[in-house]
Amino acid sequence: MEKTLEVNAPDEKLVVNTRGLDCTTFVDQALALALTAERGDSTFASFCHQLTRLRYHEGKIDGYASRRHYFLDLVQCTNDEGKRILLPVDDKRAVRRDVTLSFMSTHPEAYQQLSSSPETVASIRDVEQSLGNISVSLFPKTDKCLFLKSSSPIRDGDVLALVTQVKGLDVSHLGIAFWKDGELHMLHASSVAKQVISDERTLYSYLQGRKSCPGILVYRIQSEK
Numbered sequence: 336m337e338k339t340l341e342v343n344a345p346d347e348k349l350v351v352n353t354r355g356l357d358c359t360t361f362v363d364q365a366l367a368l369a370l371t372a373e374r375g376d377s378t379f380a381s382f383c384h385q386l387t388r389l390r391y392h393e394g395k396i397d398g399y400a401s402r403r404h405y406f407l408d409l410v411q412c413t414n415d416e417g418k419r420i421l422l423p424v425d426d427k428r429a430v431r432r433d434v435t436l437s438f439m440s441t442h443p444e445a446y447q448q449l450s451s452s453p454e455t456v457a458s459i460r461d462v463e464q465s466l467g468n469i470s471v472s473l474f475p476k477t478d479k480c481l482f483l484k485s486s487s488p489i490r491d492g493d494v495l496a497l498v499t500q501v502k503g504l505d506v507s508h509l510g511i512a513f514w515k516d517g518e519l520h521m522l523h524a525s526s527v528a529k530q531v532i533s534d535e536r537t538l539y540s541y542l543q544g545r546k547s548c549p550g551i552l553v554y555r556i557q558s559e560k
Contacts (some may be wrong), residue, residue, distance in 0.1 A: 338357075339352055339355050339356065339357050339360050340360065340402070341447060341448075344399075344447055344448055345399075345447075345448055347396055347397075347398050347399050347401065347402065348396065349383060349386065349387055349390070349396060351364070351382075351383065351386065356524045356531060357524055357526075358508050358509040358510065358523055358524045358526075359406075359509055360524075361509070361510075361523065361524040361531055362494060362509045362510070362511065363386065363389050363390055363409065364386060365511060366385075366389055366420070366421075366494070366556060367382055367385040367386035367389055368382065369556055370385040370389075370414070370420070370556075371385050373558065388412065388414070388415075389403070389409065389412050389420070390402060390403060390409075391403065392462075398455070398458075399448040399449075399455055399459075400455055400458035400459050400461075400462060404439060404459070404462075405436050405439075405463075405466070405504075405505050406496050406505050406506045406509065406552075407434060407436065407466065407469050407471070407505045407506075408436075408462065408466060409421070410423070410554055411466070418557065419557060420556060420557060421494060421554040421555065421556055421557070422554065422555055422557055423471065423472050423552065423553070423554055423555075424472070424488055424489060424493060424553040424554065424555050425472045425488075426472070426474070426481070426488045428474070428475075428478055428480075428481060429472035429473060429474055430472070430473045430474075430475055430550070431470055431471075431472065431473070432470070432471050432472075432473040432498070433468050433469065433470055433471075434468070434469045434470075434471055434505050435467075435468050435469070435503070436463045436466055436469070436503060436504070436505060437460075437463050437502075437503035438501065438502070438503035438504045439456075439459050439463070439503075440456055440457075440459050440460035440463055441503055442503075443456045469505075471498075471552050472552065472553075473498060473549065473550045473551070473552065474489075474550050474551050474552070474553060475549065475550040476539070476542035476543065476545075476548065476549060476550045476551065477550075479539055482518060482519040482537065482538055482539040483517060483518060483519075484514050484517045484518070484519070485517065487519065488553075489512050489519060489553055490512065490555065491512060491513050491514055492511060492512065492513075492555075492556070493511070493512040493553050493554065493555050494509065494510075494511060494512075494553070494554040494555070494556070495509065495510045495511065495512050495521055495523075495538070495551050495552075495553060496508075496509055496551060496552040496553075496554070497509070497510075497542070497545065497548045497551055498548060498549055498550055498551060498552060499547055499548060500547045500548075500549065501547065506552065507545075507547070507548060508523065508548075509523065510522055510523030510524075510534075511523070512538075512553070513533065518537045518538075518539070519537060519538045519539065520533065520534050520535070520536070520537060520538055521534050521538050521541065522534070538551075
């Protein structure tokens with residue numbers, strides 16, 4: 336489901352919708368549930384607190400530009416103690432890649448809240464520039480050994496981010512890793528199936544069909560205990 340967070344536009348409010356998910360809201364709500372469970376507080380208020388912290392800068396809702404629109408902005412998020420919630424999974428076979436974010440500020444016509452608001456575009460540009468040139472560890476989609484359990488650093492539950500070649504963007508799709516019969520698969524909100532699926536295709540096979548994706552980034556949630 337597209338534009339799941341735009342239901343209140345132009346107002347910005349926390350949206351919790353477990354029936355209509357896109358790849359981003361599926362992942363951030365899954366992370367919020369994990370953080371809520373780890374803290375031993377299963378209340379809806381606690382879940383909303385964790386989700387707000389993940390989704391908005393400093394955990395504060397203050398207009399459209401306060402939302403973390405890029406995945407590489409989300410991974411900057413810290414918990415109540417100031418520690419990073421997600422850390423990158425690295426490996427000697429990973430390739431260093433530099434990413435500079437600029438797509439939203441250079442394509443305001445693609446976003447309802449930006450198309451007629453130069454002030455909001457400027458705020459988004461400030462966020463992009465504050466993130467700077469980001470160095471990431473890219474797992475090439477051509478390295479099949481990375482997608483086999485016997486030789487991979489990836490674990491069940493890791494966050495998978497599919498990198499895009501589109502200038503100014505970081506990723507094009509998100510999911511959660513799981514292993515099946517020794518091969519890596521992805522749990523994700525599928526735009527084709529129009530629901531969350533445990534993809535029967537191996538991730539290696541899935542990636543070969545995405546020409547604009549050179550590989551994946553992998554992040555792991557950090558225990559607060």
